[in-house]
Amino acid sequence: MPSVDARRRDPKALWRGPQAMVALAVATLALLLIADAFGGSRIRLGGLMLAIPALAAVFAGPRAVLVISGAMLPAYVTSLAENHRLNWADAPIAISTAVVICVAAVAASAVREKRARQLAQSRRVTVQTQQTLLRPLPPRLGPVELASMYLAADAESTIGGDLYACAIVDGRPRVMVGDVQGKGLATLEIVLFMLGAFRLAAWEGVPLADLPAFLDDAVRRELVLARDMAVQRGDFTQEPEMGQRMRESFVTAIVVEVGGDGDEIHLVNCGHPAPFLLRDGTARELPSPKPALPIGLLSLDTDTVQVDSHRMEPGDTLLLYTDGLAEARDGTGEFYPLAERVAQRAHHPPTTLLGAIRTDLRRHALLDDDVAMVTLHRSVARPADSAKTV
Numbered sequence: 171m172p173s174v175d176a177r178r179r180d181p182k183a184l185w186r187g188p189q190a191m192v193a194l195a196v197a198t199l200a201l202l203l204i205a206d207a208f209g210g211s212r213i214r215l216g217g218l219m220l221a222i223p224a225l226a227a228v229f230a231g232p233r234a235v236l237v238i239s240g241a242m243l244p245a246y247v248t249s250l251a252e253n254h255r256l257n258w259a260d261a262p263i264a265i266s267t268a269v270v271i272c273v274a275a276v277a278a279s280a281v282r283e284k285r286a287r288q289l290a291q292s293r294r295v296t297v298q299t300q301q302t303l304l305r306p307l308p309p310r311l312g313p314v315e316l317a318s319m320y321l322a323a324d325a326e327s328t329i330g331g332d333l334y335a336c337a338i339v340d341g342r343p344r345v346m347v348g349d350v351q352g353k354g355l356a357t358l359e360i361v362l363f364m365l366g367a368f369r370l371a372a373w374e375g376v377p378l379a380d381l382p383a384f385l386d387d388a389v390r391r392e393l394v395l396a397r398d399m400a401v402q403r404g405d406f407t408q409e410p411e412m413g414q415r416m417r418e419s420f421v422t423a424i425v426v427e428v429g430g431d432g433d434e435i436h437l438v439n440c441g442h443p444a445p446f447l448l449r450d451g452t453a454r455e456l457p458s459p460k461p462a463l464p465i466g467l468l469s470l471d472t473d474t475v476q477v478d479s480h481r482m483e484p485g486d487t488l489l490l491y492t493d494g495l496a497e498a499r500d501g502t503g504e505f506y507p508l509a510e511r512v513a514q515r516a517h518h519p520p521t522t523l524l525g526a527i528r529t530d531l532r533r534h535a536l537l538d539d540d541v542a543m544v545t546l547h548r549s550v551a552r553p554a555d556s557a558k559t560v
Contacts, residue, residue: 313432
C-alpha cells in the first residue's frame, strides 16, 4: 500500500486508496437514499444498500469496510422509515439482517487481507530462494558478456525446475543451462544438487569432458543421502518416493566453455535443446552430432561424452535456452516458431534480444513450463578476467 507521502506526491494514488473507497461508498449510499426518498412507494432501493459493505469487502480493508458499514446502517434505517417499514413487524428482522451483513463483510475483509499478506510473504520467500539458488549472472565473464532471464510458468512462483550458472575454470568461462524433469517447486531439490555440483566442479577444475559424469555422480549421491536421512528420521513414508526419484529423476543440460580470447566455444550437450549462434543478423542452430544422455541417466551409456567445438567471432551471440521456450504453444496448438523469431532479432544486443523474445513469447502463448535463457556475447576487446567462481 502506498505511504501517505507517496500518495501526496502522486494525486492519482488518492483515487486508489481506502479513502477513495469510503468516499465512493458514501456517495453511492447518498444517491440511493435520495432516489429512494423521492421515488415514491413503487421504488424501494434500501435493499441495494446492503450490498455495498459486501462489495467493499472484496476491495477494501476491514477498517474501511467498518466505516462503510457505519455509514450504511443509518442510511438503511432512514430508508426503512421512508418506506414505512420502521415498525415492530419489519424493523427488527431488517435491521438484524443489515447488522449481520456488516459484521460478515468486516470479517471477510479481515480474512482476505490476512491471506493477501501471507501470499505476499510467500512471494518474498520464493524471490529470495531464486536469488539464493540462481545467483544473478555477472554482466561480463572473461571475454564474453552475459545476460539471463527466467520465466516461471507458475504464477505464484518465480522459480521452478530450470537453472543456469557460470564459473571461471582455469581461466576459462564456463556456463551451464539445465532443465530438471518435472515442474514446479518439487524440482527445487534437484536444482540445488545440480548447482552445488557445478560449483564444486569449477572449484576442483574438473575438465569439460568429465563434467557430465561428475554432475551425474554428485546428484545421485545427494539423492541417496536424502533418502538415508529420511530413514534416519523415521520418515519411512518418504523412502518409496525417494527411491522412485532416484530411478526417474534426470536433468537435461548444456555446458559451454569459452576458450582462448573468446574465439572458440566448446559444448557438452546432455539431452538438451541445441543453442543458436547469432552472427551478422542470422541465427544458426548448433546441434550436437552425438549428444550425451541427461544427467541422472549417464550410467545407461558406456560411450564417452563428446565435446563439440565452434568458432565465435567478435560480435557473435550464443543463445542457450530450455525446452519451455521451444515447446510453448498457442491456443491452436502451434509451437512457438523459435528459429524464425530468433533470426528476426539476431541483430539485437543480448539484453534487448531476451526482452524481445519474452514479449513475443507472452503474446504467442500462456506458459505451461518454465523458461530459462542465457546469452554469451563475444566482445571485440577482451576485458580483465573476472573472479574465479560465480
